[in-house]
Amino acid sequence: MVDWTESYRPRSLSELRGNNKARDALQKWADTWDDHREAVIIYGSPGVGKTSAAHALANDMGWETVELNASDQRTGDVIERFAGRAAMNATLSGSASGGGAAGADTASRQLVVMDEADNIHGNYDRGGKAAITDLVKNSGQPIILIANEFYDMSRGLRNACQEIEFRDVGARSIVPALRDICRHEGIEYEQDALDAIAETNSGDLRGAVKDLQAAAEGRDSISEADVVTGERDTSMDIFPFLDAVFKEESAEESIQSAYRVDETPDDLTKWLEDNMLGVYDADEAARAYDFLANADIWLGRVRASQNYSYWRYATDNAAGGVAAARNGTKGGWTRYGRPQFWPGSDKTADEVCRRIADRGGMSMAIARRAVLPFLSAMTHHCKPRELTVAMAAAYDFDESQVSFITGSGESTKKVGSIVEDAEAARDDAIEAHAGDAFMQRENDDAESDGTENEFVETANDSSTASVDDPPEEDEPDDGDDEDQAGLSDFV
Numbered sequence: 001m002v003d004w005t006e007s008y009r010p011r012s013l014s015e016l017r018g019n020n021k022a023r024d025a026l027q028k029w030a031d032t033w034d035d036h037r038e039a040v041i042i043y044g045s046p047g048v049g050k051t052s053a054a055h056a057l058a059n060d061m062g063w064e065t066v067e068l069n070a071s072d073q074r075t076g077d078v079i080e081r082f083a084g085r086a087a088m089n090a091t092l093s094g095s096a097s098g099g100g101a102a103g104a105d106t107a108s109r110q111l112v113v114m115d116e117a118d119n120i121h122g123n124y125d126r127g128g129k130a131a132i133t134d135l136v137k138n139s140g141q142p143i144i145l146i147a148n149e150f151y152d153m154s155r156g157l158r159n160a161c162q163e164i165e166f167r168d169v170g171a172r173s174i175v176p177a178l179r180d181i182c183r184h185e186g187i188e189y190e191q192d193a194l195d196a197i198a199e200t201n202s203g204d205l206r207g208a209v210k211d212l213q214a215a216a217e218g219r220d221s222i223s224e225a226d227v228v229t230g231e232r233d234t235s236m237d238i239f240p241f242l243d244a245v246f247k248e249e250s251a252e253e254s255i256q257s258a259y260r261v262d263e264t265p266d267d268l269t270k271w272l273e274d275n276m277l278g279v280y281d282a283d284e285a286a287r288a289y290d291f292l293a294n295a296d297i298w299l300g301r302v303r304a305s306q307n308y309s310y311w312r313y314a315t316d317n318a319a320g321g322v323a324a325a326r327n328g329t330k331g332g333w334t335r336y337g338r339p340q341f342w343p344g345s346d347k348t349a350d351e352v353c354r355r356i357a358d359r360g361g362m363s364m365a366i367a368r369r370a371v372l373p374f375l376s377a378m379t380h381h382c383k384p385r386e387l388t389v390a391m392a393a394a395y396d397f398d399e400s401q402v403s404f405i406t407g408s409g410e411s412t413k414k415v416g417s418i419v420e421d422a423e424a425a426r427d428d429a430i431e432a433h434a435g436d437a438f439m440q441r442e443n444d445d446a447e448s449d450g451t452e453n454e455f456v457e458t459a460n461d462s463s464t465a466s467v468d469d470p471p472e473e474d475e476p477d478d479g480d481d482e483d484q485a486g487l488s489d490f491v
Helices: 020-031 050-061 076-081 083-087 128-138 155-159 171-185 191-200 205-216 238-248 251-258 265-278 282-305 308-324 347-360 364-378 385-395 399-406 413-434 451-462 478-490
Strands: 039-043 064-068 110-114 143-147 161-165
Touching: 020 039, 020 050, 020 161, 039 050, 050 064, 050 110, 050 143, 128 143, 128 155, 155 161, 171 191, 171 205, 191 205, 238 251, 238 265, 238 308, 251 308, 265 282, 265 308, 265 364, 282 308, 347 364, 347 385, 347 399, 364 385, 364 399, 385 399, 385 413, 399 413
Parallel strands: 039 143, 039 161, 064 110, 110 143
Antiparallel strands: none
């Protein structure tokens, strides 16, 4: 039986259901490619039409498509050999497809499509990330990268590309597509049946077409009773997951939700840790941190042993434990932020860790792993202010560094005033600990006899004298007096 998702795949962007804004943006990217010559990342949930849009665009533009799928071994040399070959305006068989990249005819262009561009990891894809980044920067042909999670790709790759988000397709856009398929297949239908399929698969057009085909198999008509409306095992976005753990679900329900989120337990722990203080009070946070600490221990065992079966214990503690630490349910809307992963390539992160390491006499690795997360948690959004000022003063942080640690905007007055107060506190501390270092002796230019010896005696009198001070006749000779006077002048 022919797969309807392939049979009814859009052949043109005009046939794409939903995401009109993204569709228009993709068409504009293609029409103006000669002006910017940048790759584009199209991202969104599975089943919203990202891959279909890429192939429909190529059909509209008359471009040949070169596709590198997730099923391929996407190592650096494979990407360079296949996708890179196409990007440099040559076919996979090695023959030229026109002149140089700059002068290539529009109709002879090749569209390089890389699906699941956010899923390149591990030894299997060694060198793949760097090869893709190099490819999009030096391409002579248009490139579309397709991803479910935009931020799972490296910062360098994201910065080198334009971005277009495909949102979940609403039920109101899914129903007309199902209706068109039924009419083309000659299948009678009840409107309630199509509505039920659309609601069950809200956001996932591909899943809705698959369910329609399953319901219509062997039938000339379908009713609502023919439609299996059981919940599909769909993935869960990170922000609804945070709401579920911090506000709504029980510990057991939160653990089940965690398995539906397309994030590793390591990253889930970071998301929970970074956003928890925006929802929990002090008592709830104290209990939750115990569970996050347990999760971190299990993650450490995974890293040490490479036994990924321990991940489930990290998930149980991170999701279930944090949910169990909550006092009842909570309401309201919370603005969640993406956690700071402190990548090694980030200059601000490196400078922050260097200052922490210098101040604490430790390595940058320890500063990054063991100190920086605690500073961030203790001064989240610059609260408490006094502690944030003390931290900025202790490490001599500037506005960008305080903003990086606390998660507050660098340009805000709050961060600026904290840095000013920290600078004043440092000045006061320097002066307080300097003693007489900044005092100036009066009448420096006076040329009277015994001046230097008088200054030495004054300095000696100001210090604590011992009862066993040597007698006056045991004092050093004039030469030593001169040396001592010079040292006193320096002090």
